[in-house]
Amino acid sequence: MTYAGNPDNLKDIEENKNYEFVKGDVCDKNVVKSAMKGCDMVLNFAAETHVDRSIGTPEDFINTDVFGTYVLLEAARNFKIKKFIQISTDEVYGSIETGSFEETDVLNPSSPYAASKAAADLLVNSYFVTYGVPTLITRSSNNFGYYQYPEKLIPLFITNIIKSKKVPLYGDGLNIRDWIYVLDNCDAIDFILHNGILGEIYNIGAGNEKTNIKITKTILTELGKDESSIEYVKDRVGHDRRYALNCQKLNKLGWKPKFKFEEALKETIDWYKENKGWWEKIKSGDYLEYYKKHYKERHGMKG
Numbered sequence: 648m649t650y651a652g653n654p655d656n657l658k659d660i661e662e663n664k665n666y667e668f669v670k671g672d673v674c675d676k677n678v679v680k681s682a683m684k685g686c687d688m689v690l691n692f693a694a695e696t697h698v699d700r701s702i703g704t705p706e707d708f709i710n711t712d713v714f715g716t717y718v719l720l721e722a723a724r725n726f727k728i729k730k731f732i733q734i735s736t737d738e739v740y741g742s743i744e745t746g747s748f749e750e751t752d753v754l755n756p757s758s759p760y761a762a763s764k765a766a767a768d769l770l771v772n773s774y775f776v777t778y779g780v781p782t783l784i785t786r787s788s789n790n791f792g793y794y795q796y797p798e799k800l801i802p803l804f805i806t807n808i809i810k811s812k813k814v815p816l817y818g819d820g821l822n823i824r825d826w827i828y829v830l831d832n833c834d835a836i837d838f839i840l841h842n843g844i845l846g847e848i849y850n851i852g853a854g855n856e857k858t859n860i861k862i863t864k865t866i867l868t869e870l871g872k873d874e875s876s877i878e879y880v881k882d883r884v885g886h887d888r889r890y891a892l893n894c895q896k897l898n899k900l901g902w903k904p905k906f907k908f909e910e911a912l913k914e915t916i917d918w919y920k921e922n923k924g925w926w927e928k929i930k931s932g933d934y935l936e937y938y939k940k941h942y943k944e945r946h947g948m949k950g
């Protein structure tokens with residue numbers, strides 16, 4: 648339950664009989680021990696994930712992403728958990744000018760965030776090799792969809808435009824990301840959970856490479872605005888130019904994405920239009936404080 652944790656995101660499953668919420672820190676061995684007791688599988692989604700924040704405060708990332716993963720692995724080892732899935736990211740490979748990364752490629756992370764995830768991946772693999780903990784690692788490309796915290800490109804830009812604010816585009820706007828709709832990502836993780844070979848790593852992507860300017864223009868058009876809403880700001884330090892994944896390993900195992908990028912983006916925009924109550928609360932609270940303190944300074948914005 649850090650700044651991005653939000654009980655509102657879990658309302659629709661609150662009544663499920665097979666659901667239980669335990670509030671605790673993944674770095675707290677006792678909490679993890681009592682939460683994991685009696686479980687057969689562990690999926691580790693817990694992470695600090697935002698690159699810009701990791702540039703400001705790397706320590707949170709080392710604690711949660713590296714030490715937290717270690718605590719979970721130790722508990723999984725002791726409880727003889729049947730499957731441990733580590734949710735990782737394409738950012739561990741770093742930037743690539745042409746072509747795409749395969750699971751066996753060298754790790755070359757650029758930000759403290761990406762480095763913390765790469766470290767966790769290595770730790771997970773070591774628990775498979777050394778202790779025989781039955782692990783799997785998934786490396787996904789950029790997610791988008793509903794309930795995404797409005798600090799990431801797509802929800803930040805949608806919510807800014809709805810509020811008639813400008814959108815801060817870093818550098819020349821030509822960085823490329825490979826986008827996957829969150830429902831496809833979750834479906835792929837579930838598929839790997841059931842069909843993946845233990846000890847293996849699987850890239851998850853949907854083959855939607857887009858420049859940031861292209862995404863921005865699509866959002867502006869959908870919301871009836873023009874390019875005067877774009878504010879070109881100072882580039883992110885260490886900004887990776889392009890991410891691209893080779894997902895043949897997962898495709899050969901039998902998984903394919905189901906959603907079309909353009910339709911999923913429209914659905915996402917509609918969701919933010921219809922669920923202002925969810926994000927207005929966030930944008931007026933902690934996030935705004937963070938935005939004021941760190942973001943404007945770093946990007947040389949005035950006002």
Ligand code: DAU
Pocket residue numbers: 696697698699735736737738787788789790798799800801803815816817818822823824859883890
């Ligand atoms: O690739 C997977 C990763 O995608 C995940 O592991 C990370 O947790 C997630 O945060 C995301 O990382 P990115 O840095 O690619 O996502 P973000 O939404 O922060 O930025 C996407 C692109 O848009 C990137 O090139 C930076 C740019 N950008 C982002 C923001 C927030 C802007 O131009 N302006 C912005 O205000």
